[in-house]
Amino acid sequence: MSTCLPQAGTLISNSLQVSIIVPCIMQVRIGRKRKRDKIMRRLTIILTAIVYTGLLLGCKYNDDKKPNIIFILTDDQRWDALGYAGNTIIQTPNMDKLASEGLYFENAFVTTPICAASRASLFTGLYERTHNYTFGKPKLNNQYMYESYPYLLKKAGYQTGFVGKFGVKVNEGIEDSLFNTSVKTSYPYFKEVDGKQVHMADINGNHAIDFIKSNKEGPFCLSLSFWSPHANDGAEEQYFWAEYVDSLYAADEIPLPETADSAFFEALPEFLKTTMNRKRWYWRYDSWEKRQKMVKGYYKMISTVDSVVGRIQTALKEEGLAENTVIIFMGDNGYFLGEREYAGKWLMHEQPIRVPMMIYDPRQPESERGKTFEEMVLNVDITPTILELAGVDIPESYHGESLTAFYGESPNEWRTSVFLEHRLEGRPKLLLKTDGYRDDTFKFIRYDEHPEFIELYNHKEDVNETNNLAYDSKYAEMVVHYKYVCDSIAGKLMADRVSQ
Numbered sequence: 265m266s267t268c269l270p271q272a273g274t275l276i277s278n279s280l281q282v283s284i285i286v287p288c289i290m291q292v293r294i295g296r297k298r299k300r301d302k303i304m305r306r307l308t309i310i311l312t313a314i315v316y317t318g319l320l321l322g323c324k325y326n327d328d329k330k331p332n333i334i335f336i337l338t339d340d341q342r343w344d345a346l347g348y349a350g351n352t353i354i355q356t357p358n359m360d361k362l363a364s365e366g367l368y369f370e371n372a373f374v375t376t377p378i379c380a381a382s383r384a385s386l387f388t389g390l391y392e393r394t395h396n397y398t399f400g401k402p403k404l405n406n407q408y409m410y411e412s413y414p415y416l417l418k419k420a421g422y423q424t425g426f427v428g429k430f431g432v433k434v435n436e437g438i439e440d441s442l443f444n445t446s447v448k449t450s451y452p453y454f455k456e457v458d459g460k461q462v463h464m465a466d467i468n469g470n471h472a473i474d475f476i477k478s479n480k481e482g483p484f485c486l487s488l489s490f491w492s493p494h495a496n497d498g499a500e501e502q503y504f505w506a507e508y509v510d511s512l513y514a515a516d517e518i519p520l521p522e523t524a525d526s527a528f529f530e531a532l533p534e535f536l537k538t539t540m541n542r543k544r545w546y547w548r549y550d551s552w553e554k555r556q557k558m559v560k561g562y563y564k565m566i567s568t569v570d571s572v573v574g575r576i577q578t579a580l581k582e583e584g585l586a587e588n589t590v591i592i593f594m595g596d597n598g599y600f601l602g603e604r605e606y607a608g609k610w611l612m613h614e615q616p617i618r619v620p621m622m623i624y625d626p627r628q629p630e631s632e633r634g635k636t637f638e639e640m641v642l643n644v645d646i647t648p649t650i651l652e653l654a655g656v657d658i659p660e661s662y663h664g665e666s667l668t669a670f671y672g673e674s675p676n677e678w679r680t681s682v683f684l685e686h687r688l689e690g691r692p693k694l695l696l697k698t699d700g701y702r703d704d705t706f707k708f709i710r711y712d713e714h715p716e717f718i719e720l721y722n723h724k725e726d727v728n729e730t731n732n733l734a735y736d737s738k739y740a741e742m743v744v745h746y747k748y749v750c751d752s753i754a755g756k757l758m759a760d761r762v763s764q
């Protein structure tokens with residue numbers, strides 16, 4: 265079995281390092297002058313063609329016309345809470361349009377499935393073990409923020425804006441160095457504006473449109489981070505949406521996931537029965553009626569955001585900015601909707617780690633848009649993507665790769681495995697410290713405080729991750745190998761951490 269597996273070094277390289285295209289230098293010995301002249305003429309023609317092509321490309325992406333960038337982040341929207349992902353119930357026409365007219369990544373994952381750490385990874389381009397930020401941790405180290413995408417874009421002359429849920433703590437003065445304009449919002453979901461109760465998603469949308477109108481000379485980079493569809497955990501009703509989507513899903517029936525089965529849950533080890541995932545399952549899904557109401561509420565929150573996405577696109581058209589504004593859309597982590605009789609995120613199974621992700625770049629010719637890619641992409645790829653779009657050098661420290669590699673054709677080489685982690689400390693029974701490793705066929709999961717229990721799934725054949733192969737002797741060598749690979753990657757990520 266081990267001979268079928270790539271060496272750990274290869275896997276680490278695929279997971280973490282930026283691909284480098286090494287130019288191939290050909291040496292040609294030419295004996296006769298006539299032959300050399302002929303070759304020189306051909307080279308001149310080729311060089312002229314390259315320069316001409318460069319000029320043409322320059323017209324599309326030249327420095328005088330840097331693109332505006334809007335990075336839209338939703339909170340807790342899982343990959344299939346999106347019509348374009350094949351969900352026949354949820355209504356997300358504007359998000360679907362971004363996917364159908366842009367680049368859609370159907371295997372997009374977050375390296376850590378929790379708001380704080382995922383957002384820190386998005387800002388810094390680094391894994392959690394390296395940036396060392398999640399809930400309950402000290403503020404993000406300045407050194408990371410000085411290589412964050414808003415800092416570098418602002419330094420490069422972009423007008424940078426932030427609207428919505430910031431989600432990370434930074435040292436005093438840092439925010440001013442990141443953003444020209446920052447409007448942070450917070451709960452409750454409804455606020456009074458001009459005598460009317462307005463949903464926060466719409467308030468965020470209004471701030472975003474104000475920013476766009478105020479910065480239309482560009483180039484600008486707006487980070488729009490919605491709170492939706494995150495539940496308001498302190499409220500019994502959990503989900504809150506705008507009145508105009510109130511009637512949606514009334515006639516729909518939300519199907520029960522195949523793993524929403526008490527026999528399946530009962531077979532789990534004890535430590536996996538007492539986590540926050542189970543606690544919140546009681547809040548949301550412990551009866552058919554409650555689950556119908558809660559999932560519909562979650563969908564209505566996403567449909568509210570979808571409406572705001574449509575309003576932003578209309579504003580871009582009205583301001584004459586639509587043709588030069590790239591929209592990147594993704595979720596900050598996935599979500600259980602009753603699978604395994606769980607709620608929430610935090611674990612390494614597909615539901616918490618998989619998110620919607622698309623890039624709509626109107627500067628691309630239509631023939632190069634409307635594509636779906638199956639390669640595994642990550643939240644840490646967004647950071648270098650934004651820099652690449654803005655023509656800003658990507659720091660060598662970054663762990664991800666620019667998704668502009670998918671412009672034109674699929675890249676010839678792309679990672680074939682991803683490392684995943686959740687390192688929150690201090691609440692060991694509710695939120696587990698865990699690592700995951702997912703390649704194109706298998707997923708390996710381990711828990712720091714419970715080394716006696718590991719998971720190995722063939723996610724290609726077993727999409728629900730119900731058949732744990734870790735204790736099948738046929739996979740014993742594979743398990744040893746994956747443990748070694750996880751140790752190696754974890755060690756590298758710790759070594760990348762700057763001293764505090």
Ligand SMILES: [Ca+2]
Pocket residue numbers: 339340378379494596597
């Ligand atoms: Ca979240």
